[in-house]
Amino acid sequence: MAATPPPGLRRGAGESLWRQITERLEAEIAAGRRAPGDRLPTEAALSAGFGVNRHTVRRALEDLELRGLVRTEQGRGSFVAEDVLDYPLRGRTRFSENVRAARREPAGRILRLSEVPADASVAEALGLRRNRPVLRVERLGLADGRPVVLGLHHLPLPRLAAAAAALRAEPSMTAAMTACGVPDYRRARTRITARLPTPEEAERLQQARIRPVLVSESLNVDPEGDPVDYTIGLYAAGRVQLLVEGEGD
Secondary structure (H helix, E strand, C coil): CCCCCCCCCCCCCCCCHHHHHHHHHHHHHHCCCCCCCCECCCHHHHHHHHCCCHHHHHHHHHHHHHCCCEEEECCCEEEECCCCEEEEECCCCCHHHHHHHCCCCEEEEEEEEEEEECCHHHHHHHCCCCCCEEEEEEEEEEECCEEEEEEEEEEECCCCCCHHHHHHHCCCHHHHHHHCCCCCCEEEEEEEEEECCCHHHHHHHCCCCCCCEEEEEEEEECCCCCEEEEEEEEEECCCEEEEECCCCC
C-alpha cells in the first residue's frame, strides 16, 4: 500500500505529487530556509518525509536542477545552487582576472599534458598541416573550489614546447605563454554552442549528465596575429553565464 503523503501534498487535485514537492522545495530556497551550497536531504529521506516513492522525489529534483535551482554531484547528493558566475568573453580574456572580478577565488588544475597529432579542425585553426604535433593541455578552472570550466588547449609545437614544463610548475596558461616568449595574446574569434556532457566531462565538472554545458571554441593569437592556442572550453551552464563583450569593453 502506498504511503500517505504528509499534510500539504494533495492527491487527486490535478497537480502531480512531484510538482508539489518541487514547489515546496523551491519555496524553501526562495525564503532562505535552504541557503546556496546547502546539501539537500537524501532521496530516501525526502521520500520518507513526503510519503512518496523515490522516483517521485527524483523527478522533482531533476526539474529543480534543469531550472538551475539545484545541482547534483555524483556520489555526493544534491545541493542548493550557488549564484551564477558572470564570465566575460573579450578580446583579452583571462580566467583568473574574470573570476577575481566576480569576487571569487580562482584556481587551476592541470589534468593531462600530451603531445598529439593535430586533427583536421585543430590544424585548420592553428594554420598547420594535418598530423603536425601539438601540445594538448587539459585544464580544470575552479572558482571558490568549484569546477566551472574544463579547457582543452592545443598549442603549436615546437614553438610552445616550453609550455609543458611551465604548466607543471604553475597551472596558468598566461604564465606558460610568457615562458614561451608570448607575453600577450588575444582572442581572435569565438564560437559558442551547447550540448550534454560525456560521463567523464560531467564527473570532472561535478554536475549531472542531464544538465548541458556551454561549449566555447576559441582561437588565440599573438600580437603579430599568429595562432598560439586553439581552445575548446566546456562551461558548467548551471554555474557560469557567458557575456560576450566588444573590444572596447
